[in-house]
Amino acid sequence: MVTALRGVSERAEAWLDVERERIGLWLPVALGAGIAAWFALPAMIQWIGLLFLLAAGALVGVLAGWQRRLGRIAAVGSAVMAAGLLLIWARASWVAAPVLAQPAVTAFSAEVEAVEPQPAREQVRLIVRPLRRPDLPPRVRLTLRGDGDGIAPGAFVGLRARLMPPPTASLPGGYDFAQRAWFDRIGAVGTVLGDVVRSPGARRGSQPLRARLSAHIHAQVAGSPGGIAAALVTGDRGAISPEDDEAMRRAGLAHLLSISGLHVTAVIGFAMLVAMRLFALSRRLALAGYVLPIAAAAGALAGAGYTWLAGAEVPTLRSLIAALLVLVAFLMGREALTLRLVAAGALIVLLWRPESLAGPSFQLSFAAVTAIVALHESPMMRRFLARRDEALPLRWGRALAGLLITGLVVELALAPIALFHFHKAGLYGALANVVAIPLTTFVIMPMEAAGLLFDSVGLGTPFWWVADHALxxxxxxxxxxxxxxxxxxxxxxxxxxxxxxxxxxxLWILIWRTRWRWAGAVPLAIGIAALLAQPRPDLLITGDGRNIAAAVPGGGYALLRNRAGDFVRDTMSEAAGIDAPLGALADLDHVECNADFCRWRQGAEEGVTRAGQGIARGEQDAAARVILASRGRDRIEGAEMAAACAAADVVISDRWLPRECAGRWLTIDRDSLAQSGGLAIYFGERPRVVAALRAGDEHPWRQPDQLSGNDEAVPTDALAP
Known part of the structure; x- marks a missing residue:
């Protein structure tokens, strides 16, 4: 046994010696694993227990095998993973801010911190800081109908708003805004009621450059094309219509709307090209070899300015960091586009904003870049794209094939992430990007740049015309x-x-180089199999209990309240994993509804179909569950409900149910939903319930310091900076 273990250790050491240049690439992975573990584990005792385990792993690595690569990897990896867990824990504690305890309608004065116009939705989003209101959170996000009437950052306003705590995920696997709001220090969200009053005599805020530039672009290119044009320059996506935004996402082109590697590279490359052409006119600079460093500095400044203008989001920062590292490597005569560069960029972003790891932006951007670099580092791809003496059509065809292969690899890398966060992934994105990327890089962005430049002398119209038609x-x-x-x-x-x-x-496949990299196909296949094996839920219930979606024969779903808005419908469709309109439960033959309740057998209609296949109707009905769901607002006495509740397997209500109302298997009302959040219910041989909120979750956004938000009206003359 000892001999066998020694042999395995020796083979592992030999393999790691061959892969020694790639070992360092796992540092950001280890740091990210520690951060992810903190998000995944719900209780503080589990975080502490994992820290002790990692400390033991590091100690074993140091004492038992520091002279060997396996020992050093165990020690350093455990230490870095522990550092990641401590980093995100400290970050979550550092940004702690009180949160509104319950919904409230209140008037208050506030300083406007940020303004985000959303003309496509005819609204403006504000981040404000309430003044002299210790019962309100320090930062509040509000939605204001209309165009905002020139409200700008720095202005002092008085308003009345309906506020609520930052919402958690309404369904299992949904977007948890409360988590993001915690790290943004936003303690309440809400809607402005009525008009906004400006403070008399207070200074008026001025619109930032980003907002003024977006407004200028919207004036040149109207509608949704103008919204995309502004998104490419400033990152402002508020003017893109929901229909066009969804089409870009379904077509796999949404990455063009988020300023990242493509945009930053284009700006830096264009700035370097212009700088090189200009400074090369000086013989003195050219002969002294200063042209390239100066051009690189100009590109770096242009990229930094573009990143600042676009709001310095994670994809933009990641792209800027990577571009700056490329420039440094280029000036040093080193190979620039390597996975070391990607790892360095990921390490910097995680150290600066560790919470970004949990968001789709970080995951999608770094997965795409890692896949691209790993593909183009492979010997096979290098041989395929190597320059050779061939006819021009063959050269262009080879370049087009390389672009298509890259797109396919990126789509494969991004699909699991998109399915995890959004429950959907585009399948034709690689083909669409073959046209969209050159169109954006070589037509739209240059035309926008030229239009902005020539607008200074009133000659930008032709360039905007071309950009409009290209968009x-x-x-x-x-x-x-x-x-x-x-x-x-x-x-x-x-x-x-x-x-x-x-x-x-x-990651195992992308990072390593030798044939052992394909061992990563085993966990990859298991993970994909787990996704494909996931059944669709039979019932979906939102956290407020008002909206219920039930699976119907044919693979679709139907809603209890057919008047539910687009947001609820989209959320239900994502959680159900379908791409089809939701029907109405009341319109189905097997559903009985009155003003107060709907009652149906989940799966009863399938019994009719299966009866034609020789399966008895009674056998199917015995397996079906009887569902009773309330939809009215009138009070009903418990004695009147008792018989109907006792005849149902599952009783669901958005109100408090009396003790006389209890289902045979499960009873869901306002009290239980407050503890569980939204629910996904699966029937079958082993019925189970999946909740959006985990019991015993001790993350700070689940147990924050709470404020009352008392209704204290503030007179207009009391508003003051």
Whole structure:
């Protein structure tokens, strides 16, 4: 046994010696694993226990095998993972701020911190700081109908608003805004009621450069094309219509709307090209070899300015960091585009904003870049794209094939992440990007840059005309691809452990170089199998209990309240993993409804179909569950409900149910939903319930310091800076 273990250790040491240049690439992975573990584990005792385990791993690595690579990897990896857990824990404690305890309608004065116009939705989003209101959180996000009447950052206003705590995920696997709001120090969200009053005599805020530039672009290019044009320059996506935004997402082109590597590279490359052409006119600078360093400095400044203008989001910062590292490596005569550069960028972003790891932006951007660099580092791809003496059509065809292969690899890398966060992934994105990326890089962005430059002398109109038509072509391409049958793959919730295996297996394949890299295919396959094996829920219940979606024969879903808004419908469709309109439960033959309740057998209609296949109707009905769901607002006495509740397997209500009302298997009302959040219920041989909120979750946004938000009206003359 000892001999066998020694042999395995020796083979591992030999393999690690061959891969020694790639070992350092796992540092950001270890740091990210510690951060992810803190998000995944719910209780503080588990965080502390994991720290002790990692400390033991580091100690074993130091004492038992520091002279060997396996020992050093165990010690350093455990220490870095522990550092990641401590980093995000400290970050969450550092940004702690009180949160509103319950919904409230109140008037208050506030200083406007940020303004985000959303003309496509005819509203403005404000971040404000309430003044002299210790019962309100220090930062509040508000939605104001209209154009905001020139409200700018720095202004002092008085308003009345309906406030509520930052919402948690309404369904299992949904977007948890409360988590993001915690790290943004936003303690309440709400809607402005009535008009906004400006403080008499207070200084008026001025619109920032980003807002003024976006407004200028909207004036040159109207509608949704103008919204995309502004998104490419300033990152402001508020003017893009919801229909066009969804089409871009379904077509796999949404990355063009988030300023990242493509945009930053184009800006830096253009700035360097112009600088090189200008400074090369000086013989003195050219002969002294200063042209390239000066051009690199100009590109770096242009990239930094562009990042600041676009709001310095995670994809933009990641792209800027990577671009700056490329410039440094280029000036030093080193190979620039390597996974070391990607690892360095990830390490910097995680140290600066560790919470970004949990968001789709970080995951999608770094997964795409890692896949691209790993692909183009491979010997096979290098041989395929190597320059050779061949006819021009063959050269262009080879370049086009390389672009298509890169797009396919990126789509494969991003699909699990998109399915985990959004429950859907585009299938034709690689083909759409073959047209969209060159169109954006070589037509739209240069025309916008020229239009902005020549607008200073009143000659920018022709360039905006070209940009407008190119943007309309891009939108038409997005709709054509999005409307193609099978353009989007949809899946229900992706188990966290399956997603972790998928990511781990993918990184193993991308980072290592030798044949042992393909061992990562095992966890990758297990993770994908876990996704494909996930059943669709039979019932979905939102956290407030008002909206219920039930699976119906044919793979669709129907809503209890057919008047539910688009947000609820989209949330239900994502959680169910479907890409089809939701019907109405009351319109189905097997559903009985009155003014107060709806009652049906979940799966009863399937019994009719299966009866034709020789399966008895009674046998199917015995397996079906009887559901009773309230939809009225009138009070009903418990004695009147008792018989109906006792005849149902599951009773669901958004109100408090009397003790006389209890289902045979499960009773869900306002009290239980307050503890569980939204629910996904699966029937079958082993019925189970999945909750959006985990019992015993001790993350700070689940147990924050709470404020009352008392209704204290503030007179207009009391508003003061």
């Amino acid at each position: 309309r072509l891009l939108i038409a391409l997005a709709h054509a691809v999005a409307d193609t049958p099978g353009a989007v793959a949809t899946m229900p919730s992706f188990p966290r452990w399956g997603f972790a295996l998928t990511v781990g297996g993918g």
